[in-house]
Amino acid sequence: MISANNPKLKSWVEVPAGSDFPIQNLPFGIFKTKYLSPVAGVAIGNHVLDLVYLHEHGFLDGLGLPPGVFNQTYLNSFLALGRKKTSEVRNRISELLRHDNDELKADVAAREIALVPMSEVQMLMPVRIGNYTDFYSSEEHATNVGSMFRDPKNALLPNWKHLPVAYHGRASSIVVSGTPLHRPQGQLKLPDAETPIVAPTRKLDFELEMAFITCKETKLGKPISTEEADDAIFGMVLFNDWSARDIQQWEYVPLGPFLSKNFGSTISPWIVTLDALEPFRVAGPEQKPEVLPYLKASGMKNFDISLEVNLKSHQGEASTICRSNTKYLYWNINQQLAHHTVNGCNIQVGDVYASGTISGPSPDSYGSLLELTWNGSKPLQLPDGSLRTFIEDGDTVVLRGYAGRDGVRIGFGECKGTILPAL
């Protein structure tokens, strides 16, 4: 067991009950304050631990870290140190925060500076994203969409169970939680019309997804096996792949989504490490037909992470409209990365790979409004009495996720975005 994951550990930093960030989590992010320019930090309870301060004041001595590795606007240089080194850093931070360790605890001046209340920080994009790929790995989601847009009898296309379907997305428009987005406009064809119009989307949707972030640079031509994938993945975030369904339906044949997706995607600011998620591994769904040898992945490669979507309507009330779980994914992250690189496609540090909408088997676990309202045919009733088919201006969507066992909660914080009127 990774020492920092011990469920018995307690921190001298107060961690409120139900916090996403107990000592067993220690996710990494980039933050700034009124006085601090962007630096790397780790979340603990309601505080952020300033890694630049710890590094510069000797608390991380002996780890052989390059100078200035945390004094950066992105975590890319830190991630590039590799899984072994970043795990050592997390283990050392865990040591420093343990209730029975006095090194930082007893140094009142140091801890006053190193621990910044979350209420005083602004979280920023954790990585500089070079490349973004969006998979389509939930069988339930692919079946629902195939049923609605094509044919319920042949909802899954013949390739779906043989390879993790994906498309290359847009990295430049990925934003951090809390960033508002304008309703996109684009070409859409109304059901009775013969020709398209350009207009603000009438079917703006969210997609409940998770994404993994890579920490390796590979050479062009060199595939990553399912075995090697763990070593290339630093951790995971929540991911909202906002989608304009009317634009999508008109544009997506034959090359897949384009402007219906690339106007914005939102990620949560804290990268939860694969290390912290280790105790929450589960087996995935049985894969039939048998996959090709390069996609075989032994051991438990899925994660038991409870997910929910909260909609705060512009009328004012918030409600949970979906509960799902990462464990439902048919294709796991090792298979996704192995497939992505089987042709020799190279990867970079800080690349983002989203799962695709994570829908579960029951209608309340569908991870998009497209599915929850069955393309607008079954409106959702919100607690304030209003109805929703798709997202309205002023609505806020918040994704949350956590893995929990033995009284430990490994949370992801919030992935939040508000929709503003079209420009």
Ligand code: MN
């Ligand atoms: Mn998607």
